[in-house]
Amino acid sequence: MRDRLQRIYGTAWFSQEELDQYLWRLEEAQKRDHRKLGKELELFHFDAMAPGMPYWLPKGFKVLLELISFWREEHEKRGYQEISAPLINERTLWEISGHLPHYAENMFLLSIDGEANYGIKGMNCPNAMIVFNLKTRSYRDLPLRLADCDILHRHERSGTLHGLLRVQKFTQDDAHVFVSEEQLEEEYERILKDIDFFYSVFDLKYSLYLGTRPESYIGDLETWDKAEAILRRILDKYAGAGNYAVAEGDGAFYGPKIEIMMEDALGREWQTGTIQLDFQMPRRFGCVYSDKDGTQKTPVVIHRVIYGSLERFIGILIEDTAGALPVWLAPVQVMVIPIADRHIAYARQVKEALQGKRMRIEIDERGERMNAKVRDAQLQKIPYMLIVGDKEEAAQAVSVRLRSNVDLKSMAVEEFLTNASKIIEARSRELWPDELQ
Numbered sequence: 001m002r003d004r005l006q007r008i009y010g011t012a013w014f015s016q017e018e019l020d021q022y023l024w025r026l027e028e029a030q031k032r033d034h035r036k037l038g039k040e041l042e043l044f045h046f047d048a049m050a051p052g053m054p055y056w057l058p059k060g061f062k063v064l065l066e067l068i069s070f071w072r073e074e075h076e077k078r079g080y081q082e083i084s085a086p087l088i089n090e091r092t093l094w095e096i097s098g099h100l101p102h103y104a105e106n107m108f109l110l111s112i113d114g115e116a117n118y119g120i121k122g123m124n125c126p127n128a129m130i131v132f133n134l135k136t137r138s139y140r141d142l143p144l145r146l147a148d149c150d151i152l153h154r155h156e157r158s159g160t161l162h163g164l165l166r167v168q169k170f171t172q173d174d175a176h177v178f179v180s181e182e183q184l185e186e187e188y189e190r191i192l193k194d195i196d197f198f199y200s201v202f203d204l205k206y207s208l209y210l211g212t213r214p215e216s217y218i219g220d221l222e223t224w225d226k227a228e229a230i231l232r233r234i235l236d237k238y239a240g241a242g243n244y245a246v247a248e249g250d251g252a253f254y255g256p257k258i259e260i261m262m263e264d265a266l267g268r269e270w271q272t273g274t275i276q277l278d279f280q281m282p283r284r285f286g287c288v289y290s291d292k293d294g295t296q297k298t299p300v301v302i303h304r305v306i307y308g309s310l311e312r313f314i315g316i317l318i319e320d321t322a323g324a325l326p327v328w329l330a331p332v333q334v335m336v337i338p339i340a341d342r343h344i345a346y347a348r349q350v351k352e353a354l355q356g357k358r359m360r361i362e363i364d365e366r367g368e369r370m371n372a373k374v375r376d377a378q379l380q381k382i383p384y385m386l387i388v389g390d391k392e393e394a395a396q397a398v399s400v401r402l403r404s405n406v407d408l409k410s411m412a413v414e415e416f417l418t419n420a421s422k423i424i425e426a427r428s429r430e431l432w433p434d435e436l437q
Contacts, residue, residue, distance in 0.1 A: 025266050032266070034318040035163040041323055041380060043314075043331070044164065052161040052168035053153075054311060059331035062360065064171065064310055066329050068149050070201075070427070071173050071307070078194065080147040080175060085127035087120060087151070094119045096284050097126040098218045102253040106154050122154045125278075125303055128176035129285035132299075137289035139180060142299060143187050147175040149310075164315030165270070171310045178287070178299040184277070188234045188258075191275055191304050195260060198306050201427050202317065202326075207269070208239050209259040211250035218254055219280040227277045228256045252303075254280040260308075264320040272308035272316070324381045324403060327431065328424045334361040335377040336398075339370050339389035346393040350386060353413055357421065378403050383431055384420060402431045 013019040038044045043060030046052075056064055072082065088110065094100045099107065103122070110118040121127070128146050137144070153169050160166055179187050199206055210231055213224045228251075235244045235258065244258075251257050260273035278301040288296045307313040317325065327333055334354060338347040347363045354361050364373045370387065377385045386398040392410060400408040400416055422433045 028266055029319075032319040032322045033163075034165070034315040037318050037323040038164070038315075041331075043318070046163070050169075052156060052166070054164060054167060054169065060314070062331040063314055063325065063329055067307065067310060067314070068171075068173070071149070074194075074198070075145075075147055075175070078145070078190075079143075080145040082147050082149070083128070083131055084148055084150055085121070085124065085131070088118050089121065089126070091117050091119055093126050093130075097129075097281055098254060098284065099123070099126070102216050102218065106156075108153050108155055120153045121150065122152055124148055124150060124152070124172070124174045125176055125281060125301070126285070128301075129281060129287055132178055132282075132287050133285065137178075137287075137299075139289055139291050142179050142289065143183055144178040144299075145175060146178075147173075149173055164311040164318075167309070167311050170312070173305055173307045173310065175304050177302040177304065178282070178289075179302065180289075180291075180297070181300055184230060184300060184302075185234055185237075187302060188231075188275065189238060191302065192234075192238050192258075195273055195275075195306055199260075199262070202320075203429055204320070205263040206272075207261045207263070208235060208244040209247045209250070209261055210235060210244060211247045211252070211257045211259050213251055213256065214249045214253060216253055217251075218284075223279045224256070227279055231256050231258060231277055234258075252276050252278075254278050255303075257303075260306075262316065264316055265322075266319075270312065270316050272313060273306045274304065274308065276303040278303055321429075324383075326427065326429045327383045327420070328427045330381070330383050331360065332362050332380065332382050333359050333420070333424070334384045334386060335373075335380075335382045336361065336363045336386045336388060337370060337373045337377070338363070338365065339387065341367070343388050343390075343393060347388050350388060350398060350413055354417060357417055359417075359420070359424075374401060378405070384416075386416065404431060406431075408432070 013022065038060070041059065042057050043063065044057055045055040047055060091100060094107070107122045108120040109116045110120065112118060131146060132144065149171055151169060151171050156166060156168050161168070177187055212228055217224065247259065250259070255276050255278040257274050257276040259271060261269045262272045263269055282298050282301050287299055289299055291297045336347045336350050338344045344365055351361050351363055364377065366373065374385055381403055383403050385401040387401065388398055392398055395410065397410045397412050398416055399410045402408065419433050423430060
């Protein structure tokens with residue numbers, strides 16, 4: 001009888017400290033798994049009837065909408081104009097853009113009347129070209145910053161789907177900025193500063209990568225070399241030579257890019273944002289503007305996303321925070337807990353006062369004991385629990401407890417509102433103003 005072979009896997013570490021850190025990361029990754037937390041916190045659902053296409057449940061949808069609202073508010077300040085485009089376009093559009101010959105395996109193509117003559121939108125750039133061409137453009141219109149948060153669909157290979165981190169349906173905070181060549185560096189610097197601002201809000205670290213020409217590309221080598229040289233110059237100036245990595249062959253088929261690699265609480269890196277430099281697509285779509293001397297010139301387009309896929313960004317945030325999202329993002333910010341049924345009327349009064357200030361608030365009116373209600377609210381990662389009983393009702397106050405189990409004792413409803421509003425307006429990751437000092 002032949003001896004059986006058994007394969008044994010192992011890892012080796014230079015020190016006990018490194019091994020301990022590795023084991024800690026494994027344990028933390030299991031606790032923070034966004035798929036597990038997403039189910040427990042009732043944020044999203046995946047169904048076999050729509051692989052890789054999340055159902056956003058009411059609480060999760062609030063998180064998504066809050067991120068988009070913040071994005072809209074900040075982009076309005078920065079001169080972006082938001083558009084929305086069709087979900088389905090004829091294949092001719094994708095042929096002009098170059099996606100069919102270079103990206104078809106990642107697209108969902110539709111057969112109507114026996115022909116594969118439509119494509120479901122997997123990216124927004126071709127439609128941005130159409131919007132640019134709707135009217136005569138002048139150098140005075142540039143930079144023209146067109147933004148959109150449309151839903152996209154991309155086909156992923158079987159076995160690669162992974163919760164929110166790799167999906168087939170997602171929302172992307174896209175923008176296409178039409179500029180002259182002379183405006184390129186200044187606009188890139190603006191975008192890099194915007195990225196720094198957004199990521200600082202979430203207290204997330206990131207690294208910059210330069211993605212160069214891939215094997216499959218459109219356009220001429222001279223233009224590609226020029227585009228890569230421009231991005232190297234921008235990165236050398238903004239980040240400093242040697243302070244970014246080069247990902248050879250990782251550019252888009254239409255141009256090189258600066259890629260944002262985000263680091264989470266466990267030290268893992270995720271690709272999120274990207275800033276792509278495109279000389280090719282505006283040429284293919286015949287985009288032109290009148291320059292100062294009256295000549296017709298082709299604009300350059302910067303494709304850029306900051307969150308990237310909002311689904312992936314939310315998945316990363318859930319794991320980074322272990323589900324305890326910042327107060328401003330929490331789907332339920334306040335849970336009012338009446339000690340007994342006779343306190344429900346006052347709890348509703350408190351809810352009405354806070355809801356008028358645009359806070360997301362619920363009341364736990366179940367017949368459970370107070371400690372059970374507090375425990376359940378903490379398991380749901382709700383930032384604030386307001387406990388109300390006879391003393392609180394008599395004083396028109398609330399007893400405040402944080403999800404971190406810190407008891408702030410009793411305070412007037414208005415005092416709670418003032419302090420909680422400071423945290424929400426600051427978009428802080430802390431729970432109470434004293435922690436900001």
